[in-house]
Structures are given as structure tokens and as C-alpha cells.
Amino acid sequence: MAQVLSLHDAVAEHVRDGDTIAMEGFTHLIPFAAGHEIIRQKRKRLTLIRMTPDLIYDQMIGMGCAEKLVFSWGGNPGVGSTHRIRDAIENGWPNALAIEEHSHAGMANAYEAGAANLPFAAFRGYIGVDLPKVNPRIKSITCPYTGEFLATVPAIRPDVGIVHALRADRDGNVLLEGITGCQKEVVLAAKRSIVTVEEIVDDLRTTSYNSIVLPHWTITAIACVPGGAHPSYAQGYYKRDNSFYIAWDKISRERDSFLAWMKDNVLDKDASAFAVHAKKQA
Amino acid sequence: MSASFTPNEMMTIAAARALKSTDVCFVGIGAPSAACNLARLTHAPGVTLIYESGTIATKPNVLPLSIGDGELCETALTTVSVPEMFRYWLQGGRITIGFIGGAQIDRFANINTTVVGDYHKPKVRLPGGGGAPEIATNCGEIFITMAMGKRAFVDRLPFITSMGHGPTGVERQKLGVRSQGPTKLITDLCVLEPDAATNEMTVVSIHPGVTREAIQENCGWPIRFSAHVVETPAPTEEELRVLRDIQERTRRAHAA
Numbered sequence: 001m002a003q004v005l006s007l008h009d010a011v012a013e014h015v016r017d018g019d020t021i022a023m024e025g026f027t028h029l030i031p032f033a034a035g036h037e038i039i040r041q042k043r044k045r046l047t048l049i050r051m052t053p054d055l056i057y058d059q060m061i062g063m064g065c066a067e068k069l070v071f072s073w074g075g076n077p078g079v080g081s082t083h084r085i086r087d088a089i090e091n092g093w094p095n096a097l098a099i100e101e102h103s104h105a106g107m108a109n110a111y112e113a114g115a116a117n118l119p120f121a122a123f124r125g126y127i128g129v130d131l132p133k134v135n136p137r138i139k140s141i142t143c144p145y146t147g148e149f150l151a152t153v154p155a156i157r158p159d160v161g162i163v164h165a166l167r168a169d170r171d172g173n174v175l176l177e178g179i180t181g182c183q184k185e186v187v188l189a190a191k192r193s194i195v196t197v198e199e200i201v202d203d204l205r206t207t208s209y210n211s212i213v214l215p216h217w218t219i220t221a222i223a224c225v226p227g228g229a230h231p232s233y234a235q236g237y238y239k240r241d242n243s244f245y246i247a248w249d250k251i252s253r254e255r256d257s258f259l260a261w262m263k264d265n266v267l268d269k270d271a272s273a274f275a276v277h278a279k280k281q282a
Numbered sequence: 283m284s285a286s287f288t289p290n291e292m293m294t295i296a297a298a299r300a301l302k303s304t305d306v307c308f309v310g311i312g313a314p315s316a317a318c319n320l321a322r323l324t325h326a327p328g329v330t331l332i333y334e335s336g337t338i339a340t341k342p343n344v345l346p347l348s349i350g351d352g353e354l355c356e357t358a359l360t361t362v363s364v365p366e367m368f369r370y371w372l373q374g375g376r377i378t379i380g381f382i383g384g385a386q387i388d389r390f391a392n393i394n395t396t397v398v399g400d401y402h403k404p405k406v407r408l409p410g411g412g413g414a415p416e417i418a419t420n421c422g423e424i425f426i427t428m429a430m431g432k433r434a435f436v437d438r439l440p441f442i443t444s445m446g447h448g449p450t451g452v453e454r455q456k457l458g459v460r461s462q463g464p465t466k467l468i469t470d471l472c473v474l475e476p477d478a479a480t481n482e483m484t485v486v487s488i489h490p491g492v493t494r495e496a497i498q499e500n501c502g503w504p505i506r507f508s509a510h511v512v513e514t515p516a517p518t519e520e521e522l523r524v525l526r527d528i529q530e531r532t533r534r535a536h537a538a
Contacts, residue, residue, distance in 0.1 A: 027350020075409030077348030105416040180369030
């Protein structure tokens with residue numbers, strides 16, 4: 001049964017130093033407010049899992065929350081580098097960062113295996129490439145029926161899965177629509193889950209019988225944070241702030257300008273700062 | 283009569299021409315995305331564009347900055363989850379063309395987007411593979427578009443992120459991969475295709491006003507020219523107008 005908490009209390013109660021955390025949302029519905037709350041509560045030594053680390057992990061890694069990153073594509077989409085992640089990998093600032101690198105197909109399969117309560121996933125991938133040489137967790141298996149050689153990756157079973165969704169009802173059932181990435185898989189694969197939502201409503205107003213609804217008994221905690229996916233977006237609520245993704249390149253390029261931005265916009269604020277982005281589209 | 287155009291416009295237009303209305307195309311972000319949408323808005327209105335965010339048969343009015351902009355979902359026939367995209371649609375063999383870019387490429391069209399220098403002590407850490415390693419082997423064939431330059435077209439890759447025809451041109455077949463791999467490489471100076479005997483990417487078409495010397499100067503290996511090199515037809519007024527229109531719409535949308 002999902003507990004409705006403030007974002008502060010949800011993170012305080014369910015995210016611990018040293019945890020393995022997956023915060024998903026494939027471009028859409030990235031849980032930025034939750035990332036900022038983890039930064040404010042100064043969580044350390046986290047293993048951060050995400051297909052596309054995006055700006056959210058650039059910020060968390062730059063603020064020293066992580067000791068390891070598991071990922072499959074680490075850039076600022078359409079813009080360039082995630083400079084804080086590069087600084088951590090190339091120069092160990094603010095601390096050394098171990099990496100475990102996969103392809104998108106590898107991670108998507110690993111999340112699905114986690115949700116399915118399987119130990120690993122098998123798929124047709126990593127053929128003729130160098131990644132398996134530098135990531136010993138990528139292995140292979142021979143199909144017992146056809147003899148085909150298939151790649152394998154271990155299931156992802158995070159301590160905490162964190163996603164942002166469109167809305168929850170009063171019972172704590174959660175609705176996801178639009179680009180849904182791996183969010184369903186992350187919640188079902190995780191030991192504990194936190195879902196931030198745009199609003200809590202009497203009726204979920206699903207637009208189709210096939211919309212993704214996560215039943216309340218699959219979720220640990222729900223926090224209502226309008227605008228909580230900004231500068232990512234929430235379909236039907238607000239658009240992706242592409243101009244911020246472009247501006248982040250300059251903000252994050254130098255350590256000083258990054259730290260100044262984080263102080264003004266994260267450390268000196270709370271989750272209510274996201275509300276300004278929640279203005280509904282017509 | 284043709285208007286004046288930039289090398290980048292020529293590249294995008296030549297890349298767009300490679301697509302047909304009947305293709306089902308997995309679209310990489312950046313240069314491939316511009317080319318694929320130009321094709322859709324000109325000679326290939328029926329082309330099915332698929333982005334790895336799960337959007338199938340999408341028809342964006344502006345070019346997306348990321349592979350998951352809301353525009354892609356709103357204009358798609360349907361949107362599926364990311365595990366479904368990679369398992370049922372890509373691995374399932376439903377996609378005829380994978381259209382990708384890269385940071386570095388070698389003569390057999392293997393691509394590096396992972397790292398320059400040693401993997402564990404990188405000189406430059408690049409974004410990594412994303413969807414490319416599996417796109418490269420699970421699509422029917424691969425088109426690549428990249429601007430030429432000595433740092434991009436290299437004699438030896440520090441890391442193979444996605445396989446073209448393999449380090450010596452034969453590994454793809456030896457590994458039993460049945461898809462064709464890279465069949466076209468469209469650059470800002472010329473178009474290359476694999477040699478029938480060796481799989482080495484070979485210049486088959488040179489863009490208007492470009493010399494063979496300029497192509498060689500921007501390539502890190504002794505580049506081969508086909509015995510029957512032709513000149514790439516210059517962009518038409520229509521191609522340039524549609525391309526510039528969508529780029530202007532895109533610029534205004536992302537600056538908002």
C-alpha cells in the first residue's frame with residue numbers, strides 16, 4: 001500500500017547512503033525533484049542506475065552523491081557532453097566514479113528481467129563490439145534449443161526505484177502515459193519505490209484502457225510534486241524545456257558555475273520550487 | 283538551376299535521398315533525424331520513422347532535440363515501452379534501415395562513440411553506445427551519416443562501439459550476422475559504399491564542387507575511389523526549401 005508522504009519524508013525514509021538506486025524516465029518524466037531532494041539530504045556512496053544519466057545524474061554526481069554509475073548513453077541529448085559526469089570519470093572530481101556500461105538493449109532487458117523476477121536476461125546483442133571486454137558482467141549463453149550464442153546481462157534489482165508519473169488517485173494507484181520508457185519495469189524490479197506525481201486526483205482519467213497503471217500495492221511512497229520532472233516534461237502538463245538543456249551546457253562546463261547554480265536552485269530551495277513549471281498546457 | 287548550399291545541407295539532402303517510402307527506419311538523433319524527416323517531407327512520404335524512445339511512425343513538425351521529445355509521441359501512430367522497442371521491434375527483425383551517426387569511423391564502417399584513449403583512463407569520454415550496438419546488427423541494413431575530418435575518419439578506432447563490417451571487413455560475416463550492415467556512408471563531401479569484394483567503404487559519388495584531394499585530406503586512411511565515381515546531383519530548390527523550413531521551425535521551437 002503506497003504511503004503518501006512529502007518528498008522530503010519519502011527520501012528521508014527510503015533512500016539510504018550506499019543504496020543502489022534507479023531513477024528512470026526516458027527523456028519524458030525524469031524525476032528531477034527527487035534528485036534534488038537526494039542532493040539536499042546529502043546522500044553518499046550511491047550506485048546510480050539509469051539508461052541515459054541525463055542532467056539529473058550530472059547534477060547528483062557533480063554534488064558527490066555517487067560512487068558508481070550504471071548507464072548506456074551518457075550525454076546531454078542533442079547538445080553534447082554531460083560535463084560533470086565527464087569530470088568525475090576523467091579527473092575524479094568531486095570524487096572517483098566507477099562505471100558499469102551497457103547498451104540500451106542490455107539495460108532494457110536487465111530491467112525487464114528484474115521485473116520478471118529472473119536472475120538474468122538473454123538477448124541478441126553486443127555482437128562484434130568492445131563493451132564486453134571492459135564490462136565483465138556482460139556474459140553469454142548457448143541457447144539449449146537452437147545452439148545460438150546469445151548475450152546475457154544480470155537482472156537489475158535496485159534497492160530503490162524512483163520515477164515521476166502523471167497522477168495518482170486517492171488510493172495511490174499511479175498513471176503513466178506518453179513515452180513510458182522503463183518506468184513500469186523499474187518500479188516492479190525495485191525493493192522499494194518512490195513515485196512523484198503532478199497531482200493527486202479522485203479519478204485517474206486514463207485516456208485508454210491500455211494506459212499504464214501501477215496498482216497502489218506495488219509502490220512504497222508517493223509524493224505530489226507539481227512540475228517535478230522539469231526540465232524534462234510531463235505529457236499533457238508541460239513541455240520539455242529544451243532551452244534549459246541547451247543552457248546547461250554552459251552552466252555545467254566549469255565547477256564554479258555548476259556549484260553556484262546548484263546552491264541557488266537546489267540547496268537553497270525545496271520541492272515547491274518546481275511548481276512554477278507545472279502550468280498546464282491548453 | 284540550383285541555388286547555393288552548404289556542405290552540411292548537401293550531406294543531409296544526400297542522406298535523405300537514400301530512404302524510400304517503403305522503409306521502416308530506426309532513426310538516430312542529430313544528422314540522421316534531419317535526413318529522415320527531410321525524406322518524409324519530400325520524396326518518401328510513406329516512410330515509417332521509429333525512435334528508440336518507443337515512438338513508431340512518428341511525423342514531427344519540428345526536429346526533436348532529444349530522441350524522446352513530446353512532439354514524437356504526439357505525432358506517432360503508437361508509442362511502446364523501451365524494453366518492447368528493443369525486444370519486439372528491433373530484435374524482432376521488423377526494421378529495414380538503421381540510420382546512425384558517430385564520433386569516429388574506420389574504413390570498414392565500424393563506429394566509436396565511447397572513448398578516445400584508454401577505456402579505463404580516457405583522454406575524452408564520449409556518450410557511449412545507447413541503442414547503436416544492437417541497431418547495427420538487428421536492422422536489415424545500416425546507413426551512416428557523418429561529416430568528414432581527420433579526427434573523425436580514423437585509420438584505427440580506439441574502441442568499437444558498434445560493428446560495421448568488422449575490424450578487417452570479414453568479422454561480421456564470420457560471426458554469423460545475417461543483416462547487411464553498413465551499405466551507405468553519406469558525408470559532407472561524398473557518398474561511400476562497401477566494396478563488393480573487401481567491404482572497404484569506397485567513394486561512389488562526389489558532391490558538386492568537391493575535389494578528390496579534399497576528400498583525401500579529410501580522411502585518416504588512404505581512401506579508395508570506385509572505378510565509376512559519379513557526381514552527386516546538386517540539391518533541388520524544393521529540397522533546400524523544405525530542409526531550411528524545418529530547421530528554422532526547429533530553431534524557433536527549441537529557443538522558446
